[in-house]
Amino acid sequence: MRELVERLRERANDSRDRSKPFNLLLDAAEEIERLTRENKVLSELRRDFLTLQKRIIGETGLSAIETIDRALKVFDALHLYEIFDEDRAAACQRAEEKP
Numbered sequence: 051m052r053e054l055v056e057r058l059r060e061r062a063n064d065s066r067d068r069s070k071p072f073n074l075l076l077d078a079a080e081e082i083e084r085l086t087r088e089n090k091v092l093s094e095l096r097r098d099f100l101t102l103q104k105r106i107i108g109e110t111g112l113s114a115i116e117t118i119d120r121a122l123k124v125f126d127a128l129h130l131y132e133i134f135d136e137d138r139a140a141a142c143q144r145a146e147e148k149p
Contacts, residue, residue, distance in 0.1 A: 055079045100137070 058076045099121060118138045 052083060055083050096137075 055076075058072075058079055118141055122138070
């Protein structure tokens, strides 16, 4: 994706006539690149959280649901809580399945 954006930027800077569709394509490619970077950051953040969650559960005896709920309070303030919805649902389901 990065190579595509660079090629499009080079073409945007040459002296040829640029049409509106090309500019839209460049905008789209830049947005895809931005979202890809953002997704990578969120994925790393989620992975780090899951590692931390396992450590907290082991040290404090909190359940997975309690740990996620505490994290949700923090991440709600940062507007990142959506990334944990799936984890919370899975933890709730595991808790219900245990006898």
